[in-house]
Amino acid sequence: MRTLEEAKKAVIExxxxxxxxxxxxxxxxxxxxxxxxxxxxxKTDDKLIKGCQSRVWLDSKVEEGKIFFSADSDAxxxxxxxxxxxxxxxxxxxxxxxxxxxxxxxxIGLKENxxxxxxxxxxxxxxxxxxxASETASMAADEVLTAEDAKALAPLYDNVVLALKQVYDPxxxxxxxxxxxxxxxxxxxxHEAFIKMTFTAPTCPMADEVLAQVKECVADVPGITGCxxxxxxxxxxxxxMLSDEARVELGLD
Amino acid sequence: xxxxxxxxxxxxxxxxxxxxxxVYFDNAATAQxxxxxxxxxxxxxxxxxxxxxxxxxxxxxxxxxxxESTRDVVxxxxxxxSRQEVVFTSGTTASINLVAFSFGEVFVxxxxxxxxSEEEHHSNIVPWQMLCQRKKATxxxxxxxxxxxxxxxxLTTLITSRTKIVAVTHISNVLxxxxxxxxxxxICHSKGCPVLIDGAQGIVHQKVDVQDLDCDFYAFSGHKIxxxxxxxxxxxxxxxxxxxxxxxxxxxMIETVKFSxxxxxxxxxxxxxxxxxxxxxxTLKPAIxxxxxxxxxxxxxxxxxxxxxxxxxxxxxGSKVFxxxxxxxxxxxxxxxxxxxxxxxDIALILxxxxxxxxxGQMCAEPLMDRFGVTGMLRVSLxxxxxxxEVEYFEKxxxxxxxxxx
Numbered sequence: 326m327r328t329l330e331e332a333k334k335a336v337i338e339x340x341x342x343x344x345x346x347x348x349x350x351x352x353x354x355x356x357x358x359x360x361x362x363x364x365x366x367x368k369t370d371d372k373l374i375k376g377c378q379s380r381v382w383l384d385s386k387v388e389e390g391k392i393f394f395s396a397d398s399d400a401x402x403x404x405x406x407x408x409x410x411x412x413x414x415x416x417x418x419x420x421x422x423x424x425x426x427x428x429x430x431x432x433i434g435l436k437e438n439x440x441x442x443x444x445x446x447x448x449x450x451x452x453x454x455x456x457x458a459s460e461t462a463s464m465a466a467d468e469v470l471t472a473e474d475a476k477a478l479a480p481l482y483d484n485v486v487l488a489l490k491q492v493y494d495p496x497x498x499x500x501x502x503x504x505x506x507x508x509x510x511x512x513x514x515x516h517e518a519f520i521k522m523t524f525t526a527p528t529c530p531m532a533d534e535v536l537a538q539v540k541e542c543v544a545d546v547p548g549i550t551g552c553x554x555x556x557x558x559x560x561x562x563x564x565x566m567l568s569d570e571a572r573v574e575l576g577l578d
Numbered sequence: 579x580x581x582x583x584x585x586x587x588x589x590x591x592x593x594x595x596x597x598x599x600x601v602y603f604d605n606a607a608t609a610q611x612x613x614x615x616x617x618x619x620x621x622x623x624x625x626x627x628x629x630x631x632x633x634x635x636x637x638x639x640x641x642x643x644x645x646e647s648t649r650d651v652v653x654x655x656x657x658x659x660s661r662q663e664v665v666f667t668s669g670t671t672a673s674i675n676l677v678a679f680s681f682g683e684v685f686v687x688x689x690x691x692x693x694x695s696e697e698e699h700h701s702n703i704v705p706w707q708m709l710c711q712r713k714k715a716t717x718x719x720x721x722x723x724x725x726x727x728x729x730x731x732x733l734t735t736l737i738t739s740r741t742k743i744v745a746v747t748h749i750s751n752v753l754x755x756x757x758x759x760x761x762x763x764x765i766c767h768s769k770g771c772p773v774l775i776d777g778a779q780g781i782v783h784q785k786v787d788v789q790d791l792d793c794d795f796y797a798f799s800g801h802k803i804x805x806x807x808x809x810x811x812x813x814x815x816x817x818x819x820x821x822x823x824x825x826x827x828x829x830x831m832i833e834t835v836k837f838s839x840x841x842x843x844x845x846x847x848x849x850x851x852x853x854x855x856x857x858x859x860x861t862l863k864p865a866i867x868x869x870x871x872x873x874x875x876x877x878x879x880x881x882x883x884x885x886x887x888x889x890x891x892x893x894x895x896g897s898k899v900f901x902x903x904x905x906x907x908x909x910x911x912x913x914x915x916x917x918x919x920x921x922x923x924d925i926a927l928i929l930x931x932x933x934x935x936x937x938x939g940q941m942c943a944e945p946l947m948d949r950f951g952v953t954g955m956l957r958v959s960l961x962x963x964x965x966x967x968e969v970e971y972f973e974k975x976x977x978x979x980x981x982x983x984x
Contacts, residue, residue, distance in 0.1 A: 346596065346931045347982075354924075354982060378939050379923050380953065399953065400921035401983055402928075 332413045333429040340433040353405030360408040363397035374453050377446030379403045385457045392419045392461050422458035427451050463513045481512050481548050488542040495531050499574050505566025517551040518543050523562050579874040585963045587612040598933030601968045606751050606912050606959035608801045614864035622857040630856050644860040655866045657787040662845035666859050669810035670778040671701040673797030678705035680822035688714040691741045695720040697750040700942045702776040726753040726901035737769040744773045748780025752943050753901030754912035763792050783910040788813050805865035806858035819845050826851040872962050885911040887966050891973035911960035920983040922956045928979040
């Protein structure tokens with residue numbers, strides 16, 4: 326894979342091939358048309374980037390420490406612009422993106438040549454990419470916690486667990502925590518909680534309600550400033566994940 | 579008089595953008611200013627600059643004369659009965675807010691109703707919503723049909739004994755159809771309900787006679803009829819203005835001030851608190867003079883040709899135009915439209931690079947966008963200085979943009 330600097334240089338070179346702005350738009354339109362399809366069910370309000378005249382959705386996922394972006398827009402030039410950003414930034418380490426100044430946008434003169442609303446949109450897209458990257462970076466295991474931080478976080482973990490114990494899978498009389506549905510719980514220095522969880526089966530009809538309930542319960546814990554819940558089925562849940570209490574409750578022992 | 583003669587009066591039109599001649603087609607947002615208006619701004623700023631009404635010195639009396647004679651010119655132009663019925667504001671928005679507050683404070687109470695139409699600009703919706711919130715009143719909506727006409731037959735049932743005012747636009751800034759405001763006023767008055775007309779677009783394209791219309795309030799902006807920005811007018815019938823409470827307190831709007839109580843200045847001063855936009859309001863004089871030039875028959879015919887060519891160009895590019903005139907109804911040279919398969923913003927952006935200024939988005943009329951199920955539209959609005967050549971160039975440019983995008 327190209328380095329970030331190489332990727333930027335390639336975009337700058339591509340852009341400099343065209344003298345006329347109409348040709349540059351053609352280039353962006355092409356990029357937009359060739360952007361990988363974005364899942365319809367991810368076109369939700371929380372993925373929308375604010376500050377654009379057209380609608381732009383941006384999503385990210387992390388794989389092996391690298392952050393990957395996907396996006397869509399109902400306007401094709403905007404889609405081209407976000408596609409260009411994705412081509413440069415997707416698949417890189419979150420930290421590298423979080424620390425980047427996005428100065429190459431200035432070098433290709435993109436922002437100056439957009440209408441004010443679209444220029445604002447571009448600024449918002451960059452801000453969102455940086456925000457997602459720094460969120461991920463701060464979640465990363467190498468976040469350095471001082472003794473003070475750890476002391477402040479300890480009671481929060483306890484209280485979040487208590488909150489999670491209030492949430493039940495509607496079909497099983499055991500709370501989701503003791504059921505072993507919570508795979509990961511991370512609270513960062515900004516006191517934002519990140520939860521990775523699963524369901525007993527991928528076909529759980531109440532999944533959306535339970536996820537919403539988890540988010541709400543955790544966000545309500547005093548001191549917690551935000552909550553993100555990620556659903557995973559890797560590894561799939563099995564009975565060995567039940568807590569001892571749950572085994573007793575379900576009469577398995 | 580010909581379009582080219584009009585065009586020469588506007589220095590801004592001879593500029594280029596991105597190396598291409600400017601084609602200014604966003605006139606409904608704001609018009610360009612003729613040289614006479616710019617000269618007036620200049621002479622007010624460089625010469626006749628003193629605060630009005632107060633001091634005895636020469637400059638102050640000249641500035642006061644400039645300002646107050648403008649009121650006479652406006653009164654005559656809209657045929658108001660008295661100069662006391664002409665209040666200067668910063669624009670249509672301020673005029674409507676003034677009524678929503680000052681009229682609402684006196685006449686609207688809990689459980690009362692206010693009616694606006696579905697095709698209103700946000701400026702003729704939000705001030706009434708705020709009033710309703712403040713007074714626990716209800717905002718009711720007069721709907722628009724599929725072709726963009728107000729369903730005025732619904733008005734008779736929509737108005738009840740609790741309806742305190744109907745606020746409706748003369749010409750929608752999206753649909754460009756001239757609403758039958760006189761008929762609307764008649765219906766409302768027969769139910770004992772006063773009417774405010776948002777004339778932001780109406781005054782640009784119609785000769786307005788407020789006595790003939792018999793409307794209770796008429797609000798408009800200066801900058802759309804070629805005067806300076808930050809100028810506007812609220813026409814209000816004296817019987818209402820007299821009963822309404824002031825909108826803002828301050829200098830100039832008072833008669834006497836004591837800590838035991840203050841009495842207010844007579845109309846229209848009661849509604850003009852503080853230092854007014856004294857360097858800009860007098861530009862309404864050359865602007866109205868210019869508006870009168872546009873009544874020339876020869877010019878009208880030529881403008882009519884440009885309009886026809888413009889409507890035809892949209893048909894030729896297969897655009898879907900919102901607001902379809904019926905029978906003898908006239909549509910002003912303002913069209914909002916969408917192009918299948920292309921986003922309004924993309925088209926506006928490409929046209930911009932070809933030197934053409936058009937508007938894209940919701941046009942400050944989100945409820946109307948929802949009504950037609952679109953996220954936005956493109957809008958082209960012509961002024962008397964726009965030429966057939968510009969329209970032809972626009973048609974080619976729009977065609978090219980569509981080919982690039984679809």
